[in-house]
Amino acid sequence: MPHILAAGDLFVTPSLFIDAVKARTSAAADVSFGELTLPWPIEPFGPVGSVDEASGDVPSLIEAMAGAEIVVTQMAPFTAEVFESAPGLRLISICRGGPVNVDLEAATRAGVIVTYAPGRNAVAAAEFAVGLMLTAMRRIVIADSELKNGAWRGDYYSYENAGSELDGATVGLIGYGAIGRIVARVLNAFGSNVLTYDPYADAETVKDDGVELVELSELLRRSSVVSLHARLTPETHHLLNAENLSLLPRGTVLVNSARGGLLDYAPLPALLASGQLGALALDVYDIEPPPADWPLFDAPNVVLSPHLAGATKQTAERAANIVADDIALYLRGERPRYVANPAVWNVLSAGSRS
Incomplete structure (x- = not known):
């Protein structure tokens, strides 16, 4: 038996x-x-x-x-x-x-x-990633926290502080496996222009999905939202680093709900402070959980969750x-x-x- x-x-x-x-x-x-x-x-x-x-x-x-x-x-x-x-x-x-x-x-x-x-967990992770995009782009969590602490932020309706929409936005997906494909399908429904970088993706499949397959540098230069969906390997460790993050258009929203090691976290506070990054949404970290003195806790326009994408x-x-x-x-x-x-x-x- x-x-x-x-x-x-x-x-x-x-x-x-x-x-x-x-x-x-x-x-x-x-x-x-x-x-x-x-x-x-x-x-x-x-x-x-x-x-x-x-x-x-x-x-x-x-x-x-x-x-x-x-x-x-x-x-x-x-x-x-x-x-x-x-x-x-x-x-x-x-x-x-x-x-x-x-x-x-x-x-x-x-x-x-x-x-x-x-x-x-492909469906759960994909839905969560899109949720992080919307939350960061529209300041949903930040506005919720401020309102609960007594601040009515009417200035978020001013033109210079207003959020942005997924409809018409160019969204770059780094990684086009099971999760990336579902995210792309959802974004297409929103009306986004979807790019992807994945050296292992089948070009015809990507094209049939209504997604444009590009090199990483082109994706970073063209995207107003970038979301990570690659597997963590020795080759993808710190795939996004200080050098190529500098290619992002000013005000880009960056989302990582894949693996912390894909992203070099060290340059992120300065990129947020300068406005090069407009917002950052994270579900994964280089150290989990992050230490109490982690600099991104005090950085502007940051949305954080404790590795919940698949939950x-x-x-x-x-x-x-x-x-x-x-x-x-x-x-x-x-x-x-x-x-x-x-x-x-x-x-x-x-x-x-x-």
């Missing part, structure tokens, strides 16, 4: 995983379940051992995994030590866009299949369902859809046929 550990957290809970697996496989009656609840998001994720963006600790995970053939999780830290301590482990299903909290080389050496859940009930449910589908395929002896280390599946499936 396969044993599955549902190592959930306070967002994608163990019960969501268990219910999703039970709903998707006739073999569920012959599967036993264990549960582990990790402290995220009450405690921020971070590095754990050799992996990033993880929650919990290695000893607790190893203890909870006793006898498990399958583990389904969002944040559990799968380090080399974990794989060395779990010889019966065969499948890890990570309900995130990528298995960043897994030492993939160690998993492959151990013969453990690793799956993930692309697109699980919808639908995201949690979708994440559990995507990985449950792959677990059901595995239990039937079929190849899961989203395998991060396909060489392991190829070896296992060849062995089962021989």
Whole structure:
């Protein structure tokens, strides 16, 4: 009887995983379940051992995994030590866009299949990004705070202080994956002119979506709103820096709801103070949470939220369902859809046929 550990957290809970697996496989009656609840998001994720963006600790995970053939999780830290301590482990299903909290080389050496859940938060993140654009462009949060503190800012209706519209605006999207494409669709409905920079995007797909594919420098020069939607890799770290931020037209609105490392935060206070940046909206940071003396707390025209772009009930449910589908395929002896280390599946499936 396969044993599955549902190592959930306070967002994608163990019960969501268990219910999703039970709903998707006739073999569920012959599967036993264990549960582990990790402290995220009450405690921020971070590095754990050799992996990033993880929650919990290695000893607790190893203890909870006793006898498990399958583990389904969002944040559990799968380090080399974990794989060395779990010889019966065969499948890890990570309900995130990528298995960043897994030492993939160690998993492959151990013969453990690793799956993930692309697109699980695409709708939520895209809607949130557009919400940040509107909030920054129209001072919604700032005006709310001022009014609650007794200030009726009628001067925001003066021409020089008035906000701007998405209709007719040129909006540059850096990254054109699942999230970027949804943002573009929403912006097209608003009447925006949408540009994108993504060296991996298919030019015909972008054109068919009514979006113009351009180089990064051209996007920055032409856009009145810029929103980040790229994955964080060594190549995209500080993709926006002091040098290319200087290309932005005066008064540009900059939005980052993707990853803090995409953006160099050091030049932002001066760009805001000078008016080069008209407004800044952030959901992600170079340090999470930012320290108390972080200079952007006191900078003008800044909207901040605590890494909430993916925080919808639908995201949690979708994440559990995507990985449950792959677990059901595995239990039937079929190849899961989203395998991060396909060489392991190829070896296992060849062995089962021989």
